[in-house]
Amino acid sequence: MSEVLAQLAQVLDARKQADPDTSYVASLHAKGLNKILEKVGEECTETLLAAKDAEHSGDTSSLVYETADLWFHCLVMLSRLGLGPDDILNELARRFDLSGLEEKASRGE
Secondary structure, eight states, X not given: OXXXXXXXXXXXXXXXXXXXXXXXXXXXXXXXXXXXXXXXXXXXXHHHHHHHHHHHHOOOHHHHHHHHHHHHHHHHXXXXXXXXXXXXXXXXXXXXXXXXXXXHHHTTO
């Protein structure tokens, strides 16, 4: 599965330099980090609403679709800041042997 993320990260990096008139990703980068963050927030809200709907209806198709949009825009954000999916996967792997409560306590929350 991480192959898909790696391939997508390559495409996103390449599209940073594309023509904003022909590439959605390039148009986001041309508008700056704040626009990218706005899209992440918008997709996050849509994902939350889809999860609430899925709980009541049992239909998870919108939740999957909205989560894909959220992940996509998060990857655009990471790319903008010189990061990629491997950075996140490495952090998740680091946490693998920690209990969630221990990990949270280590951050002082």
